[in-house]
Every structure is written in C-alpha cells, then in structure tokens.
Amino acid sequence: MEEIRVNPDKLLETIRREDEKQQSGHLKIFFGYAAGVGKTYTMLKAAQAAKNRGIDVIAGYVEPHARPETLELMKGLESLPTLEIKHKNMTLREFDLDQALARNPQLILVDELAHTNADGCRHEKRYKDIEELLKAGIDVYTTVNVQHIESLNDLVAAITGVSVQERIPDSVFDEADQVELVDIEPEDLINRLNAGKIYRDEQAQRALINFFSIENLTSLREIALRRCADRMNKLAERVRNVTNAEYYNDEHILVCLSASPSNKKIIRTAARMASAFKGTLTALFVETPGFSAVNEEDKKRLRDHIRLATQLGAKVETVYGDDISLQIAEFARLSGVSKIVMGRYSAKKKYLFSKQTLTDKLIEAAPGLEIYVIPDKDAPYYKPQRPARRSGKFILPDILKSLAILAASTLLGFAFFDMGFSEANIIMIYILGVVFTSLFTSSKGYSLVSSVVSVLIFNFFFTNPRFTFTAYDNGYPVTFLVMLITAFITSTLVVKLKQYARQAVRTAYRTKILLETNQMLQSNKPRREIVEIISTQLAKLLKRDIVFYLAGEEKLGEPVAFLAEDSDDEEDKSFLSDNEKAVAAWTFKNNKHAGATTDTLSSAKCLYLAVRINSKVYGVVGIAIDGKPLDPFENNITLSILGECAMALENERVMREKAEADLLAKNEKLRANLLRSISHDLRTPLTSISGNAGILMTNYHTICEEKKLTLYTAIYDDSMWLINLVENLLSVTRLEDGSMQLNTNAELIDEVIDEALQHIDRKSVLHKITVNRPDEFLMAKMDARLIIQVIINIVDNAIKYTQEGSEIDITTAKSGGDIVVSIADNGKGIADDAKKRIFDMFYTANMEIADSHRSLGLGLALCKSIINAHGGEITVLDNKPKGAIFRFTLPAEEVTLHE
Incomplete structure (x- = not known):
C-alpha cells in the first residue's frame, strides 16, 4: 500500500494561516436569505449568552429596530456611541471604528456587514472596518443577507428584479470562522411581514408586491443553503489539500475583461464556475492600440471590473494587440486555459453582412477550447465611446x-x-x-x-x-x-x-525597466540602496512621484521622496504631510492597500502599497495618483517590482541575520577555545602561587632568607604571567566582538617604547635590550595604551624564546607616510613554515621556552589585530645571521613645533 505523504508547502501554508487566525480576532456571520428572518435577534441572543459566560461584549453598531423582542435583547449590553457625520443637511450615524479600537473589547457586535459608509469614514465599506477589528484581535459578530454576496448579485437580481449596490467579496464570507444560517419558512416570514414585525404597513405592502413572494423567497432560501454548503466544501477541501488526499484538477477558467456595463455579470459567472470546478480563475484584458483614446467613463468602468475580478480571486493579466481574438487564443494556449467565459454582447450582429463576431473569430482561433457565452437580456449593445476631439x-x-x-x-x-x-x-x-x-x-x-x-x-x-x-x-x-x-x-x-x-516602444520600455530592476537586485545590496533602486525604477516606469517608507522594528521610518523627471519640486511637500504619513502607517500596520483609488482613506494624494512577503511588511510605497489611476498593466508591473523589492529586502535580512549568527558562532568558538586553552594554564600558576604561599605561611621562621627570596620570586613571576595572560584575553575578546574603541592621538614613538620597556618581564635584565633612535622626532597616530601592549608582547616573546645574554634591538624609522618599528633578536629564529601561521590565534611554534610557562598563542595574534585596527601591517623576517625580526608600521604624523 502506497504511503500518503503530506504536502509540505500546503502544510506550511495551513500552519501560517492558523498562526494568523490565533493572533487575530474571530468573525461570526449570522446569514439570512431575506430581511426579517431574525439575524439581528439571533446575534443579540448569542451576545447575551457570551456576556453571561464572562466575556467583555459591547454593541458597536446595531441597526435601530422598532421590534420589541430585539430591543429587549439590547438591555444590559454596553453600546458604543455612533459617529455623527454631516452630509447634505443631514446627520448620518455610522460605526465609530477608532472608538471601538480604543475600547478594545473581547467581542463587538457590528450589524449590516455589507453597509457602505458615509464620506469621511476611514473605509468606504463596513467589512473593511471589521477586518481592522479582527486584525486588532477583537472578535466580531455581524449579519448579512444572501443578496449582498458579490458572486450571487446577478443571480439574486434575476430572481427579484432588484440589483443590490451594497456587496461584500466572497472571500469575506468564505474566510469567516463561523457562519450561522438563520432560517425560517417563507410562509412564516410573510406572516411576520403581515403582522408588522419587519416593516411598517406601507413598506410591508410594497415589499409583498415587489419582493416577498413565496417563489422569490423559496429561490433565495435555496441559494443561501447552497452557498453555505459551498463554504463547507471549501473548508473540507483545505483539509484534503494538507493531507494530500486530493483529486487531480487542471481546470483553468479565463474571463475576458472589457468596459461593457454587463461585464460584471460575466465576471461573477466565471467566478462561480471556477468555484464549482475548483479551478483557477484568470481575468484577461486585451489592450488595443486605440485604448488610450477611450473616454474616462469607460476607463473608470474597466478599473471597477478589474477590482471586482481581483475581489473574486482572479489573477488579472494584460496583453497587447489589435486582433483581440488572436490575443485571447494565444494567451489561452500558452497559459493552459480550459474554458473561456464571454458575454453575448460581443456576439451581436447589427447588419446582415457585418463582419465576424469576436466569438466566431475566437472559435476559429481556438477550436479546442470550451467557450461559454453568457446571456444578458437587460444589457444594451455596447460600443466603446471615444472622447470628443480636442480643438x-x-x-x-x-x-x-x-x-x-x-x-x-x-x-x-x-x-x-x-x-x-x-x-x-x-x-x-x-x-x-x-x-x-x-x-x-x-x-x-x-x-x-x-x-x-x-x-x-x-x-x-x-x-x-x-x-x-x-x-x-x-x-x-x-x-x-x-x-x-x-x-x-x-x-x-x-x-x-x-x-x-x-x-511596442512602450511595452519594450516597461519590460526593460523590469529587467533592469531584476538585474540591479541580483547582487546583495544594503537596504537603503535597494530602496533607492526600486523607487527610482518606479518613478521612471510610472512617471510619477514615489514616496518610500522603510520599515523599522515595529514602525515605519521617515519617508524618502523620489521625484519623477517632469515633477514639480514644490509638489513633493504635499506627499509628506502628516495625513499622508498616517495613511502609510495604516498600510504598514494592516498589510493592505490604502489611499487614492482604494476603498480605504481614499482622500489621500497617493496610493499606498505594502512591500511584503506574506504577513511580513518591509516597507510602504506611496505612488502619486493626481487624478490619474494606474492602468491594468502599470498596476501589474508595479506589484511585480514591489515583489522583487520584498524578496531583495528579505534576502538582505537573511544575510544580515546569517552574518550576525556567524559572528556569534565565531565568538562562541573563540570563547570555547579560550576556555580549553587556559583551563590547564591558569591552574598551573595558581597551584604554584598557592603552594609557595602555603610553604611561606607554615614554615616562614624555619626557611632561610635565600629560600624565601626564591619563593617570593616564583610567586611574583607566576602572578605577572597571569596578569599578562588576563590582559591579553580581555584585549582579544574586546577586539573580536568589536567593543574596543581606538582612542588615537599623535604620540612620540620613543616615549611609547620607553613606557613599554618599564613593564616587560623582569628577566629582561638577563638580556641586552638596545633602542636605536633616529635624530629626528617621530610621531605616529596611535592608541598609545594598545601599542605599548604590542611592544611588551613582542619583547616578552623575544625574552621567552632566546637564551640568556641574547641581544634585542628596537629600531624606529620613517618610510614614506609610515613609522616603522623593528624588534630584532639573535635567538634561534623562526622556521619558514611557522612564519605563515605565527600570527594565528592559539598557534605556537615547537620551540623550547626558557621558563616553564607554556605559550597560549594569544600575544602575537593580539598584536596583529591591534596593528591592523590602526591601519598598519605587521610581519616577521629572518635576522641575519640568526634570529628573527618583528616589524610593524603605524601612520605617521607631522611634528609641529611651537615657539
């Protein structure tokens, strides 16, 4: 039996989705097929039950009803004051989103999910308000009817004869955590209407004539039940996708976009087909050479259709050409489309001998594809109108x-x-x-x-x-x-x-911009350079001003403006106002588009897009709209460039974190090596010190003075060795983790050497140390404390590895812009293979040491680090006829004499 393996990508997607769900609030929708079925009543009963369980519940906005049963359930619930907005000598009362966020309850009731807010509210639609509440971690109860779901709008309109203007995307309904169908029999609903429990007498009579018929209500009830079943199928499908218990499916639905008024119905139908076939949906717009001359009304209608297709889950694509049928057929062939959905308006013939319709041409160009022609009897024949000729x-x-x-x-x-x-x-x-x-x-x-x-x-x-x-x-x-x-x-x-x-020139130019952007971001670049590349390329592509907000830890940084070539410098200031910054901050916080041409904070001057990968936002880009929305191709290519930007910023973050992890690992390795190296070496001198001190304490009066001096000397030598070791350890650690700061000044090199010689090993008296000073004063730019340590380490090293009576010569000279310090001895010298590694940390050459203290290989490694930090070099050479020369350089400083 073949083992069923879980799809890791889908499993990760499910885990990510569940993490987001846990962090955000939960949405419960009370769903009905018509007004009066009891959605608000059922919601209030559920709220009272939640309050009895100790949950903090408030009524954010509940439609004012004159029904006694509903009013009774409002008692005991805290109600949020409404937001009053003046509009055409009227006072409109809306849900106050900011006050709800400030109150931050556990559960809030917001009636009428599909409601359109008045001008002046943050969002155009109430479902956007609810999304922000959920993102803030607040649970929401809300209500909606079947006619308000986007993909069902035309179907409901065909039944009732009424096209509802307030609609919600299907995704809002499908992504809800719970949907409770509030259902009663159509006869009971009509009885409630006749009893005056839904509308007043005049409204009730009109409703009975126009809407509330048994046939209409039965059909709406069936649609509502089917829609709930479809939602359950989608939830079950997610589980199958994770466990890989899924069927093979290659359905790809293509819907053609146009500015025709009936195109909305075509898009909704295609979305329902994609959902039924469990396939993917693509919305295609063919831009002809004459599209630029189409009037603004048609362009606006086309933008609305593109937005609708996006809301219904379609991927929007744009192609160019004069032969529309050929472009559609070629796109379908290359993209693996299995079904094409078109409107009947494109199949109409006006005259007997008129040319082939688009549908006929498409059938000839793509005979192997299934083409669905959607009728719309109410849609008049549409012909794009061109703007009046300018004079x-x-x-x-x-x-x-x-x-x-x-x-x-x-x-x-x-x-x-x-x-x-x-x-x-x-x-x-x-x-x-x-x-x-x-x-x-x-x-x-x-x-x-x-x-x-x-x-x-x-x-x-x-x-x-x-x-x-x-x-x-x-x-x-x-x-x-x-x-x-x-x-x-x-x-x-x-x-x-x-x-x-x-x-062709425009397409080639845009493609060139996209390729240039991709090539520029190939190599690893710092964040600021990535931002500059992306913003400059967008300004060139769109010929609009660009504002980029780079994200910090938990908030946006200051905006950086990039002006288009033909932009007015003064105009830039309006894009950096506090209001614009607030819109950008909202986009960053909520990871959604906002600003001009959107339903959120649409009064802004710029369209704000999040630079993101899934839920991680790396910044926000503002694009100056100035009354000219992005066309479909500009929108697609902008999103592609921002995707490249997000990937580049993600790679930069990964590389930065990797470098930090490597540095941390290196430091940990250094600490481990230090501990391994010094564990024995610290114990040996400490044992010697404690042993000699113990002898002196217990036998002080019986030991002769000569023996005492020997013990004191041993204690002193061991103590100085430990002090030297600890000093080197501290210096190495500070240099490796970057915490050591150089305090450089102009210093006389002779004074530094004299100071160093006063702190070298006391056994220096057994060696001949000579300092060869030039006639001129030599000054170098250095941190004197560290250079003293370098000289001490090198001289102590010479004393340690040479026999008694050896000569150690210290010579200083000036060479070009450097001061050269050479420390030579006439010992046994250093082998050629050891010279290559003599400055490596923890490396010790196999040489006999004059005393009993083993070298840790830190001293010369520390010397190299200090000299390199000063911008100099350190080398080791052979001293003729025997011995070794350690030579290092420091930047020279001019001597200024004052009278």
Whole structure:
C-alpha cells in the first residue's frame, strides 16, 4: 500500500494561516436569505449568552429596530456611541471604528456587514472596518443577507428584479470562522411581514408586491443553503489539500475583461464556475492600440471590473494587440486555459453582412477550447465611446503639416508633368504624400481628408481639361476611385503601424525597466540602496512621484521622496504631510492597500502599497495618483517590482541575520577555545602561587632568607604571567566582538617604547635590550595604551624564546607616510613554515621556552589585530645571521613645533 505523504508547502501554508487566525480576532456571520428572518435577534441572543459566560461584549453598531423582542435583547449590553457625520443637511450615524479600537473589547457586535459608509469614514465599506477589528484581535459578530454576496448579485437580481449596490467579496464570507444560517419558512416570514414585525404597513405592502413572494423567497432560501454548503466544501477541501488526499484538477477558467456595463455579470459567472470546478480563475484584458483614446467613463468602468475580478480571486493579466481574438487564443494556449467565459454582447450582429463576431473569430482561433457565452437580456449593445476631439491650437499644427505636404506633392507633380512623366507617376506622388501625412499627423482623419483632396487636386491640375473638375476620358473616374481607395488603405495601414510602433516602444520600455530592476537586485545590496533602486525604477516606469517608507522594528521610518523627471519640486511637500504619513502607517500596520483609488482613506494624494512577503511588511510605497489611476498593466508591473523589492529586502535580512549568527558562532568558538586553552594554564600558576604561599605561611621562621627570596620570586613571576595572560584575553575578546574603541592621538614613538620597556618581564635584565633612535622626532597616530601592549608582547616573546645574554634591538624609522618599528633578536629564529601561521590565534611554534610557562598563542595574534585596527601591517623576517625580526608600521604624523 502506497504511503500518503503530506504536502509540505500546503502544510506550511495551513500552519501560517492558523498562526494568523490565533493572533487575530474571530468573525461570526449570522446569514439570512431575506430581511426579517431574525439575524439581528439571533446575534443579540448569542451576545447575551457570551456576556453571561464572562466575556467583555459591547454593541458597536446595531441597526435601530422598532421590534420589541430585539430591543429587549439590547438591555444590559454596553453600546458604543455612533459617529455623527454631516452630509447634505443631514446627520448620518455610522460605526465609530477608532472608538471601538480604543475600547478594545473581547467581542463587538457590528450589524449590516455589507453597509457602505458615509464620506469621511476611514473605509468606504463596513467589512473593511471589521477586518481592522479582527486584525486588532477583537472578535466580531455581524449579519448579512444572501443578496449582498458579490458572486450571487446577478443571480439574486434575476430572481427579484432588484440589483443590490451594497456587496461584500466572497472571500469575506468564505474566510469567516463561523457562519450561522438563520432560517425560517417563507410562509412564516410573510406572516411576520403581515403582522408588522419587519416593516411598517406601507413598506410591508410594497415589499409583498415587489419582493416577498413565496417563489422569490423559496429561490433565495435555496441559494443561501447552497452557498453555505459551498463554504463547507471549501473548508473540507483545505483539509484534503494538507493531507494530500486530493483529486487531480487542471481546470483553468479565463474571463475576458472589457468596459461593457454587463461585464460584471460575466465576471461573477466565471467566478462561480471556477468555484464549482475548483479551478483557477484568470481575468484577461486585451489592450488595443486605440485604448488610450477611450473616454474616462469607460476607463473608470474597466478599473471597477478589474477590482471586482481581483475581489473574486482572479489573477488579472494584460496583453497587447489589435486582433483581440488572436490575443485571447494565444494567451489561452500558452497559459493552459480550459474554458473561456464571454458575454453575448460581443456576439451581436447589427447588419446582415457585418463582419465576424469576436466569438466566431475566437472559435476559429481556438477550436479546442470550451467557450461559454453568457446571456444578458437587460444589457444594451455596447460600443466603446471615444472622447470628443480636442480643438484649437492642438489641431492647427497638423492642419498646417497636411497642407504643406499637399502643396509639396502638387509642386512635385507640376515638375513631373513638365518633364513629360505619365499620370501614373504623378498619382504615386500624391499617394506618397498621403503616407507622409499619416506619418506626421496625430490622427487618421488628416490622411483620409488628404486622400480625397489629392484626388480632387490631381483631377483639377493634371487631367484634361486642366483647371476644371471635369474629365473627358471615360477611364478617369475609375482612376480616381482606385487612387482614392489606394490612398485610403495606405494611410490606414500607416496609422496602424504608428500605433503598433508606439505600443511596442512602450511595452519594450516597461519590460526593460523590469529587467533592469531584476538585474540591479541580483547582487546583495544594503537596504537603503535597494530602496533607492526600486523607487527610482518606479518613478521612471510610472512617471510619477514615489514616496518610500522603510520599515523599522515595529514602525515605519521617515519617508524618502523620489521625484519623477517632469515633477514639480514644490509638489513633493504635499506627499509628506502628516495625513499622508498616517495613511502609510495604516498600510504598514494592516498589510493592505490604502489611499487614492482604494476603498480605504481614499482622500489621500497617493496610493499606498505594502512591500511584503506574506504577513511580513518591509516597507510602504506611496505612488502619486493626481487624478490619474494606474492602468491594468502599470498596476501589474508595479506589484511585480514591489515583489522583487520584498524578496531583495528579505534576502538582505537573511544575510544580515546569517552574518550576525556567524559572528556569534565565531565568538562562541573563540570563547570555547579560550576556555580549553587556559583551563590547564591558569591552574598551573595558581597551584604554584598557592603552594609557595602555603610553604611561606607554615614554615616562614624555619626557611632561610635565600629560600624565601626564591619563593617570593616564583610567586611574583607566576602572578605577572597571569596578569599578562588576563590582559591579553580581555584585549582579544574586546577586539573580536568589536567593543574596543581606538582612542588615537599623535604620540612620540620613543616615549611609547620607553613606557613599554618599564613593564616587560623582569628577566629582561638577563638580556641586552638596545633602542636605536633616529635624530629626528617621530610621531605616529596611535592608541598609545594598545601599542605599548604590542611592544611588551613582542619583547616578552623575544625574552621567552632566546637564551640568556641574547641581544634585542628596537629600531624606529620613517618610510614614506609610515613609522616603522623593528624588534630584532639573535635567538634561534623562526622556521619558514611557522612564519605563515605565527600570527594565528592559539598557534605556537615547537620551540623550547626558557621558563616553564607554556605559550597560549594569544600575544602575537593580539598584536596583529591591534596593528591592523590602526591601519598598519605587521610581519616577521629572518635576522641575519640568526634570529628573527618583528616589524610593524603605524601612520605617521607631522611634528609641529611651537615657539
């Protein structure tokens, strides 16, 4: 039997989801199929039960009802004061989000989940308020009806004839922790309506006529029950995905986006299909060369449709081309699409001999795909409207260009006529003139008019009888017609080529920006440089001002502005106001988009996007909107660049943490090596000191003076050895962990050497130490205390490894910009293989030591660290004929003499 293995990626995703759930509040939705089924009543009963269990419950906002049973359940519950907002001489009462966050209860009641807030509230929609409450760790009870769920809006509208404007994304419903269906029989609901328990008499009568019929209520109840079942299926599917007990599924639904008013219904239908087939949903927009000329109303409608598709879980993609059916078919083929959803509006024919519809073309281009055409009887035939042509100075230059080209063509035509060229040659001149008009003017209309005028000019000047608009030859009308058609087709093709060229240049430029950004972020870079790269690239791509807030530990840092090339410097200040900073801070805290063109804090001047990986936010980017929202492609590529930015910042954080961990491991290794190395060496001199001291204490009066002096000397030597060891240990530790700070000053090198020689081993009297001083004063930039320790270590090392009576020479000299100090001895010297490692920590050469104290290999390693910290170098050389020379350099300082 084959073992079923758990999918690790899905398991990690589930763990992450559960962690987020534990940290955030829990949402319970009381769900009904119509008004009056008892959602608010059931919610208040659940709240009273929670209060009886000792939970801190408050009523954040409950719709005011005149029903006695509901009012009775409000008793004993703390109610949050509403937020009053003035609007058109009216006072609107809304849920006060800030006051609720400040109160911070365990559980809060917020009625009417799909409600649209009044202008002046932080969020446009109440479900956004509830999301912020959940993120703050507050549990929420709320209510919603079936007609308010986005994907069911058209289905409910077809049943009731009413299209509800207040809607919530399906994800809000599906991600709720609990959904309780509040259900009663339709007959009982109608009886409640007749009894006046839902609406007043006039409203009740209208409701019975327009909405509350047995047929309508039964259908709505069925939809509500089915939607709850769908939610349970999704929850079960998550469990199957984690345990890998899932079925193979390759359904990929593609829905076509447009600015048509009926496109919303197409998107919702496709979303329901994707959910039913348990497949992925992609929303595709084909941007044609003429899209830039579409009016603002259609562009806004298209943006709304893109937002709807995103809310319903679709991945939005944009492609470019003039042949829409070909672009859709190619995208479907390359992306593995199995089903395409379109609207019937695109399949309408207006005339008997009209051209193929988009659906027919798509069937021919992709015969292997299933194409679903969604009917919408209420949607009128849609044709994109272009904005009115601008007038005045913007058209005059093109008119002058067209006239100049016609005049030049006519002059050249006269020249050809005088030279005896045929009429066919002159016709080609005018066709060429039309091509030039197409190239140098901004609209196709100029070339079309030029085509007609060219025919008239040719007829007037170059056909018999000349200088009239009549023609003797019967073939001339055909010639004129062919000339007009040729000029028209040629001008049309040239205009299209211009559009394709502009589109290709723009696409190539954007692709180049994206590739440049990716290449710039390939190598490891510091955080500030990553921010600068991303912001500069976004400013170049979008031609808008960019504000970047880099995240610190728990809050955003100060904003850094990056202006577009054509931006006004003064305009930048408005993007850095306290209000804009507050919107950026909200985006950072909640890990969601906010600002201009969103439903949250939409009065801001910038659109704020979180630079994030899952729940980790590394910063916030503000994009100046200035009344011009991002188009679909700009939005997609911006999100891609921010994804690259988040990955780069994540890698930088990982590398920084790795470096810190490596340093910590290195320090731990150093400490372990130090402890291993000194455990025995500390015990030996301490044992000697305690033993000699014990002898003196117990036999002080019986020991001769000479023996006492010997014991005292041994105690002193061991003590000095320990002091030296401890000093080196402390210095090495401080240098390794970076806590030692150099206090450099200009010092006379001779004075430093004299001070060091006063602290060397007392056995120096057994050696001849000579200091060779130059005639000039030599000053070096150094920390005198540390350099004294370097000299002591090197001289003590020479005393330790040379026989009694050896010579130790200390020489100072100046070489270029350095002071060179050489310490030479005439001992046995150092082997060549040992020279390579003599400055490594814990390395000791196999050399006989004059005393009984074993070397730990710290002294010379410490010397190297100190000299390197001063910007100098230390080396070991052979001393001729025998011995060794230790030489180090320090930065020289000029001597200033004062009178």
